Amino acid sequence: MVGRKQWWALAVLVLPVLLISVDMTVLGFALPFLSEDLAPTGAEQLWIVDIYSFMLAGLLVLMGTLGDRIGRRKLLLMGAAAFGAASVLAAFSTSAFMLIIARALLGVGGATLMPSTLSLIRSIFTDPKQRRIAIAVWSAGFSSGMALGPVLGGWLLEHFWWGSVFLINVPVMLVLLLVGPFVLPEARDPKPGRFDPLSALLSLAAMLPVVYGIKLVAEHGFTVKAAISVLIGLGLGVVFVRRQHRLDEPMLDLKLFSNRAFSGSVVTNMLGVFAMVGLLFLVPQYLQLVLGLSPVVAALWMLPATVAGIVGALLAAWLAKRIRVSLLVSGGLLVAAVGFLALTQVSSGGGLAYVVVAFTLLGGGVALSETLTNDLVISAAPAERAGAASAISETGFELGGALGTAILGSVATAVYRSGLPEGTAESARDTLGGAVATAQQLDPAAGQALLESAREAFTQGMHVTAWAGVAVLVYTGVQAFVLLDRKKNSAVRS
Structure with a gap:
């Protein structure tokens, strides 16, 4: 059994997760402001969004095994310092290229944070029931960050310049650096072997x-x-x-993949995030640039989804005692698929209610399923390999998110461009933010015509992305039901 110090340690470990989820949603709301100030091309805008996730995906396995060797707490604190410094660089970027570099450095720092948090939870909470609760709190922290990010970011964007959304990382990292050494135990693999x-x-x-x-x-x-x-x-x-x-x-113990619960959970996480993050790239732009909502108002309309995510994560531990894990994970993903289905009903003239309902179903369903799959991943790995196991899980998560942004974002961009009239300015064809800026430079009639066609084209791109999300999540739900069967998960549900 664990005591008060261990639960305080959990509170500290939630901070990096909170921060990373804040960053995920804040950037989406800042994109219209970035487009106006830095004037990125469509490709540069995609780089700004997903270079962070790709760097994470490329470095997580290395950082996870490094944490097992040098100490997970040490790596966590080193990453916190690097993440804070890169945040300052991002905040004061003066060009799209500079921001891409800063986001890449944020990815390097973030790669040290995520595997360390889950692996330390594995080391601190050895009782399966308490560990499941701890992971539920960890997942709820991720969902609450998605709520805090848009609201805080929206307020900052209305009162300060877009770079302020990166500066909110700094105080969180300072708290982690000051408190972490006192409440977090050091943990490492006692026999890590030779580094390759x-x-x-x-x-x-x-x-x-x-x-x-x-x-x-x-x-x-x-x-x-x-x-x-x-x-x-x-x-x-x-x-x-x-x-x-x-x-x-x-460096990477491939024997972990022979465990069906482990490999099935990693793939489930990756595909679920692929669908979800691809849409997170589009919805903030739809709320602000199509429906005309301010950043704060748009963020507030997304709060119900985040509350659903927190509830879904916390319910997961309780439900897993009574219902098969495979059925819960599959059910959560299918509920999220219904949310995507609702998004196919939005239009360029309205659809706020569909967005709220869709994201509420999406947030609750994905949080429920991913809390349980993360528990399966951590439980399947031996304690001394917790860092590597966490890194594999997070690699799948980040790679899914990055691919979702790149592939689904590219599909939406292609649909958007094909929906614009011939002869539209290239800046307007690159992004919806570019179309808004271009329209402001035209006479009122021409500007309004451009806005209407651009908003309609963007909405059609979102429809295509939503249908793709439905297909991916239905497949993933069926796959989870087949792979995460009761026998394989009996240890997790004890």
Whole structure:
């Protein structure tokens, strides 16, 4: 059993999760302001959004195994300092390129935070029931950050410049740095084995060409160069996997994937986040630039979804004692799919009620399922490999989010461009924010015509993305029901 100090430690570990979820939603609301000030192209805007997640995805496995070796608390505190410094750089960026670099550095810092939090929870809470409650609180912190981010960010955007949304990271990191050393225990693998620099290099080298290829598709469509880049990345990934099989002490323990609950949970998380984050890229722009809501008002309309997410996360631990985990995870994802279905009913002239209902179902369903799958991931791994297991889970999470933004965002952008009349200015064709800025420079009649066509095209792009989300979540729900069966999850539900 754990005491008061351990629960205080949990409160500290929730801080990085809170911060990362705040960043996820804040940036979406800041995009219209970024478009006006820094004038990014469509491709640059996608880079600004998802370079952070791609850097996380590329570095999480390395950072997770590094935490197992040098100490998870030490890595967490180092990452907090780096994350705070990169936040300052992002806040005072003077160009789209500079902001992309700052976001990349934020990803490096963030890669040290996420695996450390879950692995420390595994070390602190050894009782399965208490660990499930701790992970539920951890997940609820993620959902509450999604509520705090838009409201706080919206207020900042109405009173200060867009860079202020990054400065809110600094005080949170300072609290973590000041309090963490006193309440967090150090934990590491007592026999980590020899560190393999080549495996570390291969893990990153496999990710970056894939990222580059996806970005080429986003900017120029499917080309030979994009295909070659992706194939190079996949080839290096195969080399990395084969090396792990050959090593006596691999950087990534592939035996973890032989556990059906572990591998099924990782894939479920990745696909669920793929659908959700792809839409989070679009909805804040729809609320502000199509419906004309202010940032604060738009954020307040998203609060019910976040409350549903907190409730879903906290209910997960209680429901798992009474209902099969596979059924709960599958049910949560199918509820989220209904939310996506509701979004197909919005229009350029209205649809706020559909957005609120959709995001409420989405928030509650995804929070319920991911709380349980995270518990399965952590429970399936031995304590000494908790950092690596957490890193694999978070890699799937971040890769799913980044791919969701890149692929679904690119699909929405393609639909948006195809819906605009011939001869529309390139700046208006790149982004909806660019169309709004261009319309302001035209005479009233022409400007209004551009706005109407741009808003309609953007809404159609959101419809296509929502239908894709329905398909992905229905498939993921069925897959979870099949893979996360009762027998495999009996240890988790004890």
